[in-house]
Amino acid sequence: MQAARLHEYTDDMSEALTIEEVDRPEPTRSDHVVVEVEGAGWCQTDNHIVEGMWEEYAPVDLPQTLGHENAGRVVETGDEVTTVEEGDRVICHPLMTCGTCRRCRLGDDMHCENAQFPGLTTDGGFAEYLLTSERAAIRLDTLDPVEIAPHADAGITAYHAAKKAADELVPGSYAVVIGIGGLGHIGLQALDSMTAARTVAVDVKDAALDLAADCGADYTVNSADEDVAEAVEGITDGAGALQVLDFVGADATTSLGPDLLAGRGDHHVVGYGGHVHEPSQTLVDAEIAYRGTLVGTYTELQELVALVEQGEMDLHTTEYDLSQINAVAEKLEHGEIEGRAVIKP
Incomplete structure (x- = not known):
């Protein structure tokens, strides 16, 4: 599959990410969900990741696929997944959480002790497919994944x-x-x-x-x-x-x-x-x-999706192809994007 990869931290957004061929992710746990990405929002945090601002807080081995505002269609699930199935359209909470640590049990899943953060600590959604978990996936009944994708982080935050x-x-x-x-x-x-x-x-x-x-x-x-x-x-x-x-x-x-x-x-x-x-x-x-303010909880993303479904929230977006990803980074760096940019892999 095609993915936009960060190979080294840089302040030059014009050549920040490289489009390359990588293996499609597969479920390796019973709760895993593979999503065909239809829309992935570009966030100011992505610029900060490119610049290395997150290296101290979330060290990773490069190269890495960025993209943490993700929505699309479920194409494969682990054996124990019951809340979504193949063919469902979903929006993905930014974190893959364990559900068993104290913070998760308190409903404070943004501070899960065993969290993985696609696009920050694991490969994200600036790619054709994304590996996430059942606890991160919220089914969309009527909403377009491309239009709602930025709510996965920008909206919930x-x-x-x-x-x-x-x-x-x-x-x-x-x-x-x-x-x-x-x-x-x-x-x-x-x-x-x-x-x-x-x-x-x-x-x-x-x-x-x-x-x-x-x-x-x-x-x-x-x-x-x-x-x-x-x-x-x-x-x-x-x-x-x-x-x-x-x-x-x-x-x-x-x-x-x-x-x-x-x-x-x-x-x-x-x-x-x-x-x-x-x-x-x-x-x-x-x-x-x-x-x-650090993003928000899974249930808050559910609430936000409900507000969108009720017509209470109007998200202003502009769509771009994956090949335009560095141009998007530059535009955001220069304050040239009103609302949110959405990448369509």
Whole structure:
């Protein structure tokens, strides 16, 4: 089969991956599922993997097939698989989890002690076929695998952050969403579907803010032209926001938290690459918190699929062939992709 392989870490996205012939995966465990990939989303995390940012956290032996936002058709299963069968269309949770460790039994499967992460620690879905497990596969009854594939990571991550924020938001409160890109536009819709809070979308591009308005944002702020803290202060009549969802995660955005938040508010760091530099007294005085967001659980992906089926979520995607994969990486690196890019192997 054809697969896009990473042979060495690099900052040059134009030649990041090599298309080559590799063996098709086969089930080697009774719970294994082989999926013919119909759509695989390209994620900013893929750029970070190419750059070597994940080497310290998830060391692997290269070469490796990337791709962790995967959906397609089941073509083969292990002997004990019962929840999906050959011919089923599925979306794949990013992790292959064990189900027996304490974290899995608590429903916290993103922190499974025995997890495998296709596209990060094992071969992923920028290929014609993907090896995953029964615990990762969610059957799709009516949805197109190509259109929904990015929800496997981008969607579930944005939903996971929005769900945590929704626990704290009440009618009349405000949430600020920073970065209306592939994740941010999903996060906005998730907040809109789960809360009665008013939302403030922040981005440096007018096109992204137009998308935010289409996704239900009550207010938009162009941070290239306006002081974000002053704008939010004016919008909230000085009260501040109860929740900030930061889909950028750069130093410039994480530093906004204390200036935007009301007392006991949370700054959810979803995008990454920057740092959090705040005096401890700043956090103590206002009782504000920085909270990380790592994808989400299997059941949250089920919930997200249900929202899509109900017409509550509109995912903006652009489709590309596998041969265009390095061009996609370059486009994302330069901020030239609105919404999500989907590779069709």
